[in-house]
Amino acid sequence: MKIHSFNIVNFKVDGGAMFGVVPKILWNKVYPADENNLIPLALRSMVVDTGARVVLIDNGIGDKQDEKFFSHISMFGGEGLVQGLANRGYKPEDITDVILTHLHYDHCGGGVKLKPDGTPALTFPNAKYHISRAQWEWAINPNSRESDSFLPENILPMRDLGALNLIEKEVELIPDVFLRIFNGHTRGQIIPIISYKGKTIVFVADLFPFRAHLPLPYIMSYDVEPLITLKEKETFLEEVLKGDYIFHYQHDHYSECSRVHKTPRGIRATEGFTFDTLLKEFDE
Ligand SMILES: [Zn+2]
Numbered sequence: 001m002k003i004h005s006f007n008i009v010n011f012k013v014d015g016g017a018m019f020g021v022v023p024k025i026l027w028n029k030v031y032p033a034d035e036n037n038l039i040p041l042a043l044r045s046m047v048v049d050t051g052a053r054v055v056l057i058d059n060g061i062g063d064k065q066d067e068k069f070f071s072h073i074s075m076f077g078g079e080g081l082v083q084g085l086a087n088r089g090y091k092p093e094d095i096t097d098v099i100l101t102h103l104h105y106d107h108c109g110g111g112v113k114l115k116p117d118g119t120p121a122l123t124f125p126n127a128k129y130h131i132s133r134a135q136w137e138w139a140i141n142p143n144s145r146e147s148d149s150f151l152p153e154n155i156l157p158m159r160d161l162g163a164l165n166l167i168e169k170e171v172e173l174i175p176d177v178f179l180r181i182f183n184g185h186t187r188g189q190i191i192p193i194i195s196y197k198g199k200t201i202v203f204v205a206d207l208f209p210f211r212a213h214l215p216l217p218y219i220m221s222y223d224v225e226p227l228i229t230l231k232e233k234e235t236f237l238e239e240v241l242k243g244d245y246i247f248h249y250q251h252d253h254y255s256e257c258s259r260v261h262k263t264p265r266g267i268r269a270t271e272g273f274t275f276d277t278l279l280k281e282f283d284e
Helices: 015-019 067-071 081-086 105-111 133-140 152-160 226-243 275-283
Strands: 002-007 011-014 038-041 044-049 054-057 097-099 112-114 120-122 128-132 164-167 171-174 177-182 189-196 199-203 246-248 260-263 266-269
Touching (some): 015 038, 044 081, 044 189, 097 171, 105 112, 105 152, 128 133, 128 177, 128 189, 133 152, 177 226, 226 260, 226 266, 246 275
Parallel strands (some): 054 097, 128 164, 199 246
Antiparallel strands (some): 002 044, 011 038, 044 054, 112 120, 177 189, 260 266
16 A cells, blocks of 8 residues: 655635634644734645555645635645646546545535536546535535535536445445544544554544644534534544554644644644655654
8 A cells, every 4th residue: 555645735714713712822823823814724635545446535625616715715835636646646537536524615626627618527537436425415405604615516516427425334445444434523524544554544634623633622613513523532532542543634734744642631742743754654
């Protein structure tokens, strides 16, 4: 198995929304906000290449929306989706499986593109797109709090073009690629867990968007059921500590990975390290 990670793009969101009830004076030292109170977020994807299958985890924002939409999220930098794959030797046609943690615009928008005539096409024409059934049903009948994040042009073509595979329950989708399901951020968020060279890597998506989100009260305002997030974090962190799992952060602009350790105040992240450092550790 080979694993890769790359940052598709950075974008900006309201810093307060990322930290919920936590006062700015605590988070602003580590995640400094700009004059509009925005902070940068990375938008990483992982590739898991088993030899038989090439799995892409999440695929960024895409480019189907209008100028007004993009002006709100101030995108900058990153490798791009197709270019990031190309930089690692993959063409869109090589991808056999797309795992979507959930269907908020920043996680699934790159999977559908528009042809010159304006009709939708799959960015990864040979891939099955895996989504939890709970998230699918949640997203196609969105509540008004999340509806700005569930964009029909990102979502419905996956079904209409025959790419959809709905995940009913937690499963080992492909050997050594496990899908876990969490419900606090949004209903049916998939968290992929990869067994790699005897270690366990968790693509923590929006369960722990930043390394700073390990303390239990650090919960995004976006989460639809924060008390469920709280419980899910608490239970999962015990498992992560016991198993010495490695977290790979999708959104943390400053830290790509960390482990966790026990401190007098609870389970916290270790110092951050890069994905390349992680790969080197495996080679030793
Ligand atoms: Zn997100």
